Amino acid sequence: MSPLYARHKRTTLAIATAVAAGALISAGMATSASATPAPAAAKTPAAAPAMLSASAHTSLIKQAQADAPETAQQIGLGAKEKLVVKDVVKDLDGTVHTRYERTYAGLPVLGGDLVVHTSKAGKTEGVTKANKATIKVASLTPKLTPAKAEKQAVSAAKALGSAQSTADGARKVIWAGSGTPVLAYETVVGGLQDDGTPNQLHVITDAATGKKLFEYQGIENATGTGKTLYSGTVSLDTTLSGSTYQLTDATRGGHKTYNLAHKTSGTGTLFTDADNVWGTGAASSSSTDQTAAADAAYGAQETWDFYKNTFGRNGIKNNGVGAYSRVHYGNSYVNAFWDDSCFCMTYGDGSGNTHPLTALDVAGHEMSHGVTSNTAGLNYSGESGGLNEATSDIFGTGVEFYANNSTDKGDYLIGEKININGDGTPLRYMDKPSKDGGSADYWSSSVGNLDVHYSSGVANHFFYLLSEGSGAKTVNGVSYNSPTYNGSTVTGIGRDKALQIWYKALTTYFTSTTNYKSARTGTLSAAAALYGSGSTEYNAVAAAWSAVNVS
Structure with a gap:
């Protein structure tokens, strides 16, 4: 569950692991639509995603699942590992990107997700894995009881200020979110967070040592x-x-x-x-x-x-x-x-x-x-959590520009209309994220320790630079002035292309554990697929990441 924002000393607010006055046709039927017309599009790259009907999408998923045992062998998975199809993206040129979850000896593998990239001819061209480590767990018999794992999870929730905390029951899993995969328990704690938001705290506990390995919020703060x-x-x-x-x-x-x-x-x-x-x-x-x-x-x-x-x-x-x-x-x-x-x-x-x-x-x-x-499944914690939040800010901004509403014009400000701060300032700024008093403008080794709504600043800043470039600029009457970490000058490629690159990276190259370094790799891969390696767009992606200290 992802709320819209995180509470900060200067606010009271917190927002997570992740949507015409026409004539009525007839009774019981929807009234006619007058959707916002799509903006005139430039030539669509062959690597852009194809629009699929619901039945065609379902058919691709069914076929991929039928082929899953053979795919598992082709990409070198062990005998105890099985693939479960999560999604399939097909490009206009026929390339298919199939996203899988994994099981090991029948247990879900958290952080074991991967994407297999297949050419139109059916040849496997590459695999993007959340964790490249080989899964080999010596024993599937836990030393820790489920009851102890549940108790620890509830304690973790209460430590965060949760009320009415109750555990759903601990389930055995393989934790592959970081380091060497191990046998673990996943416990989901319900109740309410300290601001009244429903709670879905996922706590991962080592089944041998009882150590808390990871936790993330399932409600994505809207x-x-x-x-x-x-x-x-x-x-x-x-x-x-x-x-x-x-x-x-x-x-x-x-x-x-x-x-x-x-x-x-x-x-x-x-x-x-x-x-x-x-x-x-x-x-x-x-x-x-x-x-x-x-x-x-x-x-x-x-x-x-x-x-x-x-x-x-x-x-x-x-x-x-x-x-x-x-x-x-x-x-x-x-x-x-x-x-x-x-x-x-x-x-x-x-x-x-x-x-x-x-x-x-x-x-x-x-x-x-x-x-x-329903795509990358970015974990709602650490750097991947910041990327999760930034993705919502990026596409939320895209929606605002797309709608072309004269009362709420598109801008690179988040939540500027709701006046959460009570002083007319927006919730977040994409051109210089630190203007909100908490967000990071640039990557550092400690950025993953920030609340995800603040670590998102690095990717928000990247997206602004990629779209509009550095320095002073006015868009729809709003003035921006975007700095760079290395003092470089970044030339933007336009919001439309920047959105296409981020979406392709999210749906075909990001995984649950993607951090900022791998986000750079993923967006460069997306730019190369869409516009060509060494293209203006590809070079702009590299420059924008360098400008926020991601190399």
């Missing part, structure tokens, strides 16, 4: 007319059932928007309306307020269209199925989060229940945690 709080009056695709309109978007995988009415559990009640005009454009503390729902539905709509029209991705899981949104979570809850367990976005109403965290870039940020979870 036609009618919508009168939104942040994006003005917008068009929303809705559904008519009888004489009642429902905030259900049948054109985008059936996305629904629910009202939790200040509760903290359950799905909530589907928003309905008599005249198909949602919200008032003003904030309200009422638990039946539709304005926050209009913002959430608009954010989901634009995020879906951004991924589809920019990358050919058919929903968060690339299977044509929409997630759902829940608004009015808790009482004065100052956060938003994505939750894999419900496949949903959840938004709090903020201070006084009148500052909902439903701005467009926040919606894009939260749903992008779902995309990360």
Whole structure:
């Protein structure tokens, strides 16, 4: 579960391991869409992902799973190892990138994920592994009891300030997230985090020594007319059932928007309306307020269209199925989060229940945690956690620019509309991340020790430099001035190309354990595949990473 931000002394907030006023067609049918038109595209590189129908995507996954035993042999896995297909990406040139999870003697291997790259002719061209170490565990009999592992996990959660902490039960796994793979327990602790966000703390414990090996948070902190709080009056695709309109978007995988009415559990009640005009454009503390729902539905709509029209991705899981949104979570809850367990976005109403965290870039940020979870699965801790958060900031920014909304223009600021700090400043800055008082501008050996919302600064800075370049610049009326670690001058290649490079790296070269050094390698591989090794784009990627001290 990933919240939108992390609490810092200067704020009260914390946000993790990862989505038209047209005529109604007929009763029970979705109203016609007036999605934001895709921007004019340049010639698409052959290595760009192909847009697949849900059935074609499913067929590729089934075929890859059928071929998994042979693939395991081809790439040199041991007799006790098996591959389980997680996702398949097919490029326009026919290259296929198959992402696998692994098992060892029937046990899940955490950190054992890998991607096999296969040419159109079926030849294996390379393998990207989260951990290159050979898996060879001497004994599968644990010395530690499951009960002790659970107790230690609950203690770890309480030490972080969690309340109502209960363990789901410890399961045996192979931990390959770092170093030599070992037999371990994974325990998931529920309850509530110290700010009221639901808790899904995953604790990995060595089954022989009882030592805590790793922990990460599973919660990743998030036609009618919508009168939104942040994006003005917008068009929303809705559904008519009888004489009642429902905030259900049948054109985008059936996305629904629910009202939790200040509760903290359950799905909530589907928003309905008599005249198909949602919200008032003003904030309200009422638990039946539709304005926050209009913002959430608009954010989901634009995020879906951004991924589809920019990358050919058919929903968060690339299977044509929409997630759902829940608004009015808790009482004065100052956060938003994505939750894999419900496949949903959840938004709090903020201070006084009148500052909902439903701005467009926040919606894009939260749903992008779902995309990360269903692709690279970046661990929500250390440097990989920072990359996870940065990915959501990068694509949340992409959504904002894509929507081309005159009320909420695209910018390289995160959460600038929700005013979390109470002084009109944004939550994060991509051109110079340290302006928020906590984020890192450049990589250092200690950056992985920062909260993931602050270690994300390195990748956010990289993306800004790759898109816009260094120095002073004004974009959509916002002034930026981006420095470099080495005093170099970086020339940007444009946001569109930078987005394509990051998406390809995420979906085909990043794994659960990717750190900043391997992110550099992955994005260079993506740039080479898309634009050619030694191209202007490739060289710009290298220069932008060097400018944030990643070599």
